[in-house]
Amino acid sequence: MTSTALPLPRSAAQAIAAELDRLRAEIAADLGAPDATHIRRMIRVARLSALAGRTLLMLGVDPLTWGVGVTALATAKILENMEIGHNVMHGQYDWMNDPALCSQTYEWDNVCDGEQWRHSHNVVHHTHTNILGRDRDVGYGFLRVSDAQPWRPHHLFQPAASVLLALLFEWGVGLHDLELDEWLRGRRSSAEVGARLTPFLRKAARQVFKDYVLFPALALGNAPRVLVGNLAANLVRNVWAYVVIFCGHFPDGARTYTVEETRGETRGDWYVRQILGSCNIEGGAVLHVLSGHLSHQIEHHLFPDLPAHRYPEIAPRVRALCARYGLPYNTGTLWGQFATVVRRLVRLALPVAPRPAFA
Amino acid sequence: MDVWRRSVAAGRRALASPWLRPLNDADALDDLLALANPLWSVRARRARVLWVVDETPDARTFVLRPNRRWEGFVAGQHVCMAIEIDGVRHERAYSLSSCPGEPTIAVTVKRQPGGRVSNFLHDAVRPGHVLGLSRASGRFIVPTPAPSRLLLLSAGSGITPVMSILRDLHARRCSTDVILVHSCRSPQDAIFHDELASLTRKWPALRLALVFTAETGRLDRERLARLVPDWAARTTFLCGPAAFMDMVRGMWREAGAEGRLCWESFAGPVPTGGPAALAAATVTCVRSGAVFAAAADRPLLVEAERSGLRPRHGCRMGICHTCLCRKVSGTVENLMTGAVSSAPNTMIQLCICAARSDLTLAL
Numbered sequence: 001m002t003s004t005a006l007p008l009p010r011s012a013a014q015a016i017a018a019e020l021d022r023l024r025a026e027i028a029a030d031l032g033a034p035d036a037t038h039i040r041r042m043i044r045v046a047r048l049s050a051l052a053g054r055t056l057l058m059l060g061v062d063p064l065t066w067g068v069g070v071t072a073l074a075t076a077k078i079l080e081n082m083e084i085g086h087n088v089m090h091g092q093y094d095w096m097n098d099p100a101l102c103s104q105t106y107e108w109d110n111v112c113d114g115e116q117w118r119h120s121h122n123v124v125h126h127t128h129t130n131i132l133g134r135d136r137d138v139g140y141g142f143l144r145v146s147d148a149q150p151w152r153p154h155h156l157f158q159p160a161a162s163v164l165l166a167l168l169f170e171w172g173v174g175l176h177d178l179e180l181d182e183w184l185r186g187r188r189s190s191a192e193v194g195a196r197l198t199p200f201l202r203k204a205a206r207q208v209f210k211d212y213v214l215f216p217a218l219a220l221g222n223a224p225r226v227l228v229g230n231l232a233a234n235l236v237r238n239v240w241a242y243v244v245i246f247c248g249h250f251p252d253g254a255r256t257y258t259v260e261e262t263r264g265e266t267r268g269d270w271y272v273r274q275i276l277g278s279c280n281i282e283g284g285a286v287l288h289v290l291s292g293h294l295s296h297q298i299e300h301h302l303f304p305d306l307p308a309h310r311y312p313e314i315a316p317r318v319r320a321l322c323a324r325y326g327l328p329y330n331t332g333t334l335w336g337q338f339a340t341v342v343r344r345l346v347r348l349a350l351p352v353a354p355r356p357a358f359a
Numbered sequence: 360m361d362v363w364r365r366s367v368a369a370g371r372r373a374l375a376s377p378w379l380r381p382l383n384d385a386d387a388l389d390d391l392l393a394l395a396n397p398l399w400s401v402r403a404r405r406a407r408v409l410w411v412v413d414e415t416p417d418a419r420t421f422v423l424r425p426n427r428r429w430e431g432f433v434a435g436q437h438v439c440m441a442i443e444i445d446g447v448r449h450e451r452a453y454s455l456s457s458c459p460g461e462p463t464i465a466v467t468v469k470r471q472p473g474g475r476v477s478n479f480l481h482d483a484v485r486p487g488h489v490l491g492l493s494r495a496s497g498r499f500i501v502p503t504p505a506p507s508r509l510l511l512l513s514a515g516s517g518i519t520p521v522m523s524i525l526r527d528l529h530a531r532r533c534s535t536d537v538i539l540v541h542s543c544r545s546p547q548d549a550i551f552h553d554e555l556a557s558l559t560r561k562w563p564a565l566r567l568a569l570v571f572t573a574e575t576g577r578l579d580r581e582r583l584a585r586l587v588p589d590w591a592a593r594t595t596f597l598c599g600p601a602a603f604m605d606m607v608r609g610m611w612r613e614a615g616a617e618g619r620l621c622w623e624s625f626a627g628p629v630p631t632g633g634p635a636a637l638a639a640a641t642v643t644c645v646r647s648g649a650v651f652a653a654a655a656d657r658p659l660l661v662e663a664e665r666s667g668l669r670p671r672h673g674c675r676m677g678i679c680h681t682c683l684c685r686k687v688s689g690t691v692e693n694l695m696t697g698a699v700s701s702a703p704n705t706m707i708q709l710c711i712c713a714a715r716s717d718l719t720l721a722l
Contacts, residue, residue, distance in 0.1 A: 025696055036446030047387055091680030094706050097448040100386045102706065103680045109381075123673035123681055206378055214379070267676075304678050 012325055013268030019321060020271050020302060023314060027306050031095055035307045039093055039101065042083050042289075050076035057229040058219040070229050074236035075290075080109050081237060082244070082292025083308070089118055091305040111170050113203040116177035116196065126304050130249060130256045130277030137249065138256060140165075140172065141181030144348040146256045151351040158349045169238035169245075174200055240290070243338055244281070248297040251279045252340040253330045274301035275322060280315075280331035287334065288312060298329065397489045404428040404492040408484060409463060414550045417470040418516065419481055420456065422463050425492060432495030434459050434527035435520045435596070437623075439704075440466065441491030444479045448491075450704045451476045454519040454598075454623075455495065456551075458526035467550060469516040475702075499596060499623040501528065505535045506594040510587055512607055514542040514578070514599030520623060521598060522551050529562055537562075538587055542570040542578045542603065578603070580610050590616075597622040640714035644668070644722035645687060653714040658694060659684075660709035663722070670709055670722060677711040684709050689718030 008016075053073030056065045085108030087093070093101040100106075103122075107114045120136065128134035132148055139145045143162065144155045165172050178196045182188040211230040216223035255276040262273065281287065281295040288295050293308035299315055300308060322329040332340075374383055381387055385401045392399040398407050406423035413419050432438070437454040457465035471477040484490075499520050501509065505528065513521045518541055528535060543549050549569060559567045568586045570578045584590060591614045597607050604622055611620045639652040642659065651666035653659055660682055663670050673681030677695050683706050690701040691712040699715060700707065 021695075028696065032445040032447075034446075036443070044390060047390060050381075091683065094680060094683060096446055097450075097705055102683070104683050118679075118681060119673070122679040126679060127674040127676075206380070209378060210380065214382075305680060 008269070008272060008325075010266075013266055013272065015268070016271055016321065016325060017266065017268035020318075021267075023317060024303050024306065027303070027310055027314060028095075031307065035093075035309070036096055038309050039084065039088070039307070042079060046076045046079040046084060049073070049079070053229075053233065054215060054226075057226045058215070058222055060225075061222075066225060066229055070232045070236070073229065073233035074240075077109055077233055077237040078240055078290055081241060082294065083289055084108075084292075085110065086121075086292050086294075087308045089114060090122060092307045094305070107203075109207070110173065111200075111204040111207045112174040112176070113199045116199060117173070120177040122304070126301070129274055129301060130254070131259060131262055131273075132256050133259055136176070136179070140176060141179070143345065145250050145344060147348070148256050148258070149348075151348070155349050155351075159346055162345050166239050166242040167235055169242040170234065171204075173241075174204060243334070244291045244294050246341050247279060247281055247334065247337040248294055249277055249279065250341045250344060251330065251332065251337040252344065253328060254279050271302060272327065274298070275318075275327055275329070277301070278330070279337060280329075281334050281337055282331055283334060298331075398424075398426045400426060400428060402428060404494065405489055406464065406492050408486050408488045408490070410486050411484075414467060415548050417481075417548075418467055418550045419470075420465050420467040421480065421484065422457075422465045423490075424463050429464075429492060430494065432459055432464070433500050434523040435499040435501065435623075436495040436497040436523075437499075437520065438464075438466070438495050439493035441493075442476055442479065442484070444475060444483075449476050449702055450493075452703075454497075454499075454523065456519040456522045458523065458530050460530070467516070467519045467522070469550075497623060499524075499598065499621060501596070502594075505533050507535060508589070508593045509535050509537045510590060510593035510595040511537065511539040511541075512583075512595060512597045512599070513539070514603040515548075516550065517597075517599030517603075518543075518550050519598075521596065522554075524596065525555075525558065525565070529558060529565075534564065536564050538566045538568070538593070540568045540570065540578070540583065540586055542572060542599070545571050545573045580606065583607075583610070591619075592616075593619065595620045598624075640689075640717050642689075642714060642718045642720060644720050646722055649722070653718070655713055655715065657713060658710050659691070659707075659712050659714060659718075659720070662714075663709065668722070672710055675710045677708055680708060682709040683707070685721035687719040687721055689714070690716040691718065 049072045053069045053071070053076060056069030056072065060066060060069060085106065088101050088106045089103050089108070091103035094103050104118070105114075108117075110117075125135055125137045130138060132138060132146065139149060142154065143158050144151060178193055178200060179188050180193065183190065183193045211234065212227055215230060216227040219226040257273060257277070262269070265273070275298055278297040278301045280298050281291065283295055289309075293311050294300060296308070296311035296315055299311035299318055302318065303311075303314075319329050321327075376383070385403075388401045389399075389403060392401070398405050404425065406425040406429070409422045409424050411419055411421055432455055435454075437452050439450050439452050441448055441450050443449070453466040453468060455464055456467040457463065468477050468480050470481050497520075501524055509528075511521045511524065521539065521541075525537070525539065528537065539555070541549065541555075546552060546569075549555075549571075552569075555567055555569075559565050570582070572578070587593070591611070595611070595616075597604060597620060601624070604624060608617075608620065608622065611617050639654050641650060642653045642662070643650050647668070649666070649668055651663060651668065653662040660670060660672055660675065670684065671681055673679035675682075686700070686703075686705050686707045688703045690699060691707055692699050692715050693707075693712055695711045701716075
């Protein structure tokens with residue numbers, strides 16, 4: 001990651017804060033029926049897609065309906081996890097006062113427990129974004145994704161570990177808040193991990209039951225087909241989510257921070273850290289929706305609780321602000337960004353000397 | 360019989376088990392049902408507007424057909440209606456003005472100046488509109504058997520629950536001696552004027568006294584005592600604006616007749632002005648029972664912590680929504696945006712909201 005020092009003058013940080021606060025207030029005041037319609041439409045599409053997918057798996061007998069069924073179910077899971085679940089749990093639709101869309105009670109179709117997700121993601125990741133030692137999303141406790149992270153022997157296995165993580169991504173997400181890496185290093189007690197184990201096991205058990213016992217059982221003779229189909233749909237969702245999320249903060253150009261650097265951080269500094277630590281993906285509307293608008297990671301990190309489908313609308317203004325203040329706006333194609341992530345994971349698996357300035 | 364009931368209850372609980380999701384996801388099932396008919400729901404009470412009646416220039420009755428989840432009501436009760444306005448779900452309590460036991464129910468809504476929901480109801484809600492209902496509740500109920508002498512005191516839109524009581528007593532052919540004293544500005548503002556006139560013709564035991572304040576001034580103690588000489592001995596039901604209710608309650612209290620007075624108030628706490636006007640608000644927590652004082656210039660999260668409570672929180676800067684809490688009633692100001700919220704049953708972020716009136720929180 002680049003270590004371009006950007007000592008922003010106090011006045012610039014203040015001006016950035018004022019401008020971004022105004023932008024936020026403008027969008028927040030504009031929220032209304034079209035935004036409510038959007039999320040409800042997404043929910044309906046996801047539900048109907050899941051219904052269609054599960055029905056095709058349950059009632060069909062040939063590989064074609066199996067393939068279409070898996071595609072429909074995977075699309076439903078992707079939409080529900082990314083455009084709906086992640087965004088609703090961020091509080092993006094709390095303003096609607098709809099109990100079904102309340103951030104603090106929403107549960108998503110994922111082995112990760114909602115409460116634990118809200119803690120590790122909304123609170124920890126979004127407050128301490130990219131601060132080494134604070135933001136556990138920087139490498140998730142076992143990957144080396146920044147030159148600033150010291151090399152350890154287990155990093156040699158990280159290319160293989162990354163592939164495994166991609167296939168089992170929802171399990172990685174589910175275990176994330178248990179902080180097992182901290183426990184292994186002796187920085188968390190067994191009691192603390194134990195307390196978090198129960199909610200994780202409860203959610204995981206229900207998810208496993210649903211996809212690998214309940215629906216196969218309902219299919220009677222078609223049970224093996226449904227079981228394998230559900231497994232395939234989960235795998236597709238896992239890999240897609242992995243790719244999108246790893247493109248969020250790990251492509252070349254994203255900046256990490258130390259705790260010392262962020263001491264005494266003002267609101268403007270916080271905004272700048274969100275910009276410099278995040279990366280966007282360019283693409284069409286379909287990509288944006290399927291990524292839950294995490295293709296606009298920069299805008300998401302600036303305004304995590306504004307409805308994500310508004311990010312494409314505000315992106316040009318954020319980009320213009322960055323140009324005015326000389327801040328980089330990290331964006332690229334999906335494969336372009338992901339290629340740099342793969343190269344980085346491979347390069348940093350080895351104990352090479354840190355790259356100078358620009359990675 | 361009891362075994363059967365318990366088995367049914369156990370079966371219902373099993374069907375609602377989280378292990379059966381998403382098959383028993385009520386929201387998903389409702390979504391599916393709504394494709395056929397938006398009134399249908401697995402568990403939500405809903406009603407469709409059948410027709411509207413303009414009672415006065417600013418009061419309108421909405422006749423509703425509730426769905427099967429509606430359990431009915433007792434005359435005098437109110438219901439919380441949920442209406443979506445520009446994507447936001449609002450809840451308001453309205454007294455049911457119709458007679459119980461009919462296939463339709465009715466609420467009569469007076470347009471409030473600056474009121475978001477009342478104005479939306481008048482301007483945008485047409486027959487066919489579907490809205491949400493809560494269970495009927497309230498203790499503004501005439502006891503059974505009905506008392507021999509009844510006094511109904513109302514002013515303005517306070518006549519709505521009283522009308523339901525009157526219609527119900529008349530339908531049940533009650534022998535109670537009923538006096539209704541209703542106060543409003545002028546004959547044009549008397550909601551249900553025609554129906555009240557026809558009721559007095561059909562029902563000899565009902566006496567009606569309409570007070571038009573624009574012509575004869577406010578109804579005061581002396582006038583009320585002249586209209587109803589045996590007021591202290593009658594079971595009395597009172598509903599109306601705060602000043603009117605305060606006058607009557609004071610009168611009954613002084614005569615020691617408080618035990619025979621049943622009253623219902625709609626208005627919530629009125630914001631007392633900007634931060635300078637409010638020294639400290641009293642915040643009542645319905646879940647923990649705790650009560651604490653909140654200064655006007657500090658976020659509710661900070662004030663709660665200063666009083667010893669430990670509400671959930673996260674970033675403490677308004678972005679993570681961990682401190683989201685339901686404001687049951689009262690007014691708060693969002694310190695980041697300046698937005699003021701007085702609506703009941705809304706979610707607020709404790710770390711960025713400050714009290715602008717006495718509050719009740721689901722904490």
